[in-house]
Amino acid sequence: MNVRRTETVDEVDAPPEPSRSPRSLREAWIALAGLAAVFLFEMLDNSILNVALPTIGRRLSASTTALQWVTGVYAVVFGGLMLAFGALADRVGRRKIMLVGLVLLGAASLATAFVTTAEQLIAVRAATGVAAAMTTPGSLALAFRLFDEDGLRVRATTLISTVGLVGLAIGPTAGGFVLAFAPWQALLLVNVPIAVLAFLGIRRGIPADRKDELHRDPVDGLGALFGTAAIVSALVVPTLFVVTGAASLAPWLTTAAAVVMAVLFVVRARRARHPLLDLKLVGRPLVSSGLAFKGASGLAVAGLGYLVTLQLQLDWDWTPAQASLGMLPQVVVLIAGGSLIGPLLKRVGFDKAAWLGAGSVACGLAVYALLGRFGYVWVAPALVLVAAGMRVVGVVAGTNVMRGLPASRTTIGAALVDTSSEVATGIGIAVSGTILAALFTGNIATSNWSADQTAEFGEAVTLAGLLLTAVAAALVGWGIARARRGTGTATPSPAAGSDGEYEGSGCEATGPS
Template identity: 30%
Template sequence: MTSQIDASKTSQQVRRRWLVLAIICAAELLVVLDNTIVNVALPTMGVQLQSSFSGLQWVVDAYTLSFAGLLLAFGHLGDRFGRRRVMSIGLVGIAAMSVAGAFAADLGQVIAARAAMGVFAAAVFPATLALIINIFTDVKERALAIAAWTAMAGFAIAIGPSAGGFLLQHFSWHSVFWINVPVALVVLVGVLVAVPESKASHVGRFDSVGLVLSLVGVTGLVWAIIEAPHLGWLSTISVVFYVLSALVLVVFVWWELRNPSPILDMRLFRIRRFSLPALAIGVAYFSMFGFLFMITQYFQGVMELSPLEFGVHTLPFAASIAVGAPVATVLAQRIGTTALIVTGLVIMSSGMLIAGQTKVDTPYFGPVLLSMVLMGLGLAIVQGPATESIMSSVMLDEAGAGSAVNDTTREIGGTLGVAVLGSIMASIYTTSVKPVVDAVPDTLMNPDQKNFARETVISVIEIVKSPTPALFESAKADLILNLKTFALEGFQLASYVTVGASILCAVAVAVFLPWSPSSGDSVLLVPGRSTRDETH
């Protein structure tokens, strides 16, 4: 009888753990959805708000930059004050700032709302993985839970463009903000009702100096990269920002190495099973976010698809992530993390190489579809095993901080991907397009239309719609073809950058990360850390 009661209690505990996992994954879905759903709305925003290319970059990067910059801080705050508590505050904030974004009337207000949403998303995201690590103590269960967590990112990418496309098909771009509100509130109720509170048993002094240094250094560098196509890559102001940002980041590393309670424990990077997978995730998200940003321009500016059609066309990319992530995490338990990370990076680079060969008349069913599947599959193969390796390298007391480092590498990689790859594409495009657009008579394009055409290939949407005398239809068609061709030339150069970064990272992982599933560094390389954690 006692054994039956014990078995019943165990079964209830198992079901409760997986229920909690579902709620946590729903919170993750909300955060990742905010990263993807807005991409579909960029062309519509660009047309209605007459935004520059860098303005559209900031709509994306305002969120990811504030998100990345504060992940470490909120990871530590969750360890200190309770992960569920910090997550709940974040969910309330996302809902409130989404309302602000929905009422935004110009690009500046949109960017401000996105930045504020990123702040509160940073409160939610580290807590998701930290809670999973503390709730699932069994090694196999934890691997499956992390696999579900990584698969949810793929699912969010899958429904993000499609959901955004559906909303834009029936409503204005403001709807991509409204959709967050009910989701955030439902998840908040689930968190308060079912998710147990957990926090570290011992925490040090909060590292406010490290937080400020990291924010200043990363923000300055990203700003310089995004504005480089307009200011000049080697202009005085760009070079000054490069140098100052680099100096601030050097001071940040120096400070963190000497601080007894750093916001980013640099000693973790001595652990190869932590540092190399973190590098791989950063490079993978650099490629993915840059790819998503550029393919938005391609599908809507070059292929002239509607937002809903764009969302549907990206489903193979997302589906390959959703399917590949959990499978890769489970395989890593058998054949090792290194083999899968190297394989994933090589597959990603091959997908981006194929994508870079896309021409205006390249069919979707062929190279374009293949490149998306390879990119998605490569990302899935990298992120699941890499995340499991990172989180297995930290103590329970550092679960929030470790999760924040894992998430920070993703977001900084993604932010730099949009900034660097978007700016490369913009530089090639604007330089090539300027003389062509300047030659168009003012009677056919007014100065505002010309400025928009010089900034982004999304201007094709408006050019196609604008009435043109029959005499100039041929010239209009040539202009549209030139705009599309120059955009794809920028896409090609940017793709080569991602290929090079992925291959170099794959070589580094292959050489320095142990290939055996059981060999490698131990968490004990980070001395003086408690393994205790409080969960109740």
């Protein structure tokens, strides 16, 4: 058995063919264009749709609850299916799953032209969520496998994420402009040419997966069921808190269901011979620390975005246009900050850059929680700190997770990164919304608050911000401890035998702490 493992690893670690390892971003421009288009779709889709919600509500005679599900169903399906599709892609081929997902994305987006009811739109958004679950994790995995050098991997990931963030920034403005002369369906039909561009770029620029980069373990159907149910339940909770309120039983029962399903998933993962997700891989220092930093970032970004949006428009009576300008510091840093990632990595290295970025996110949230009520002069630096940290964590933490996994598990690793961010986002919104609902008396959406209501809102914002800061700081601290545990060992080789055996170089596959 030892001889077999050595031969397999040596075969995988052999120098790749030149066509599989571009020496510069320019050589891989076709593939990068396709992968960037995938990330552009993810970032642009929801931001551009939110602008059209009032118009959609009028045209389709949709209720407030239906509009909530128009946006919510995408996030729920997307987050819930990422692990399952990530595991499938590591078995049948990342490129193959990506291309199928892009075909589904194009078809679902095209179907928007024929939507006449809110229910039909919700179904289309659910199909779009399936397509996103098939494509988004694969974009990180394929970008990582495209290059052999970590420097090129970081530059490629930075480029791809910058394209997506530009889409996120211009989405609302572009959407408002389009609505001035075109029907709302045009905003979702834009996904069709994006899907075509992505399909052509990936089809031509990225070769099919090699057999030694995949594995043939049986699919853990029961583990996939438990994992999907746990994530879906966790992502439904924020919507239920908003729609039914914290006094309702539904969100609390759904929270309990999420916890039960998560426990069953862990038990299944420990006992199954071929689990959907091997917890020993999650326990590797690079992987667990990267996921902790990503979770802290998602928690802080979601909580800050939710609270600041309410504060600017409801507490300070800013118009939507003024509120958009108020968020501008965050947008500028998210787009321009990519140029600073390379120099930062050269100066401090991967591990330190990851926890510095995550620490910046937690500090920004703390600044807002403690000082945000005293004026925009404190809100702006909080937005900058969170955006700067998010920009670093988004690239470095994901790359570290990829570096810590065998080649045959990279897609489920990417799915873990995205899932941790999605779940953390849901938790951040749920915590903030629950505290606001518990402390604020009356209808928060009404104008002309009383002095008591203003004080209650300020107290709720401070409490929610401090609670999220504490959780984010705990995740950062745990991530630093995990990263230090791996210090002094060689970086794990992203290699594994086709039979699924892991090479234990570098960070050993210890059990999760």
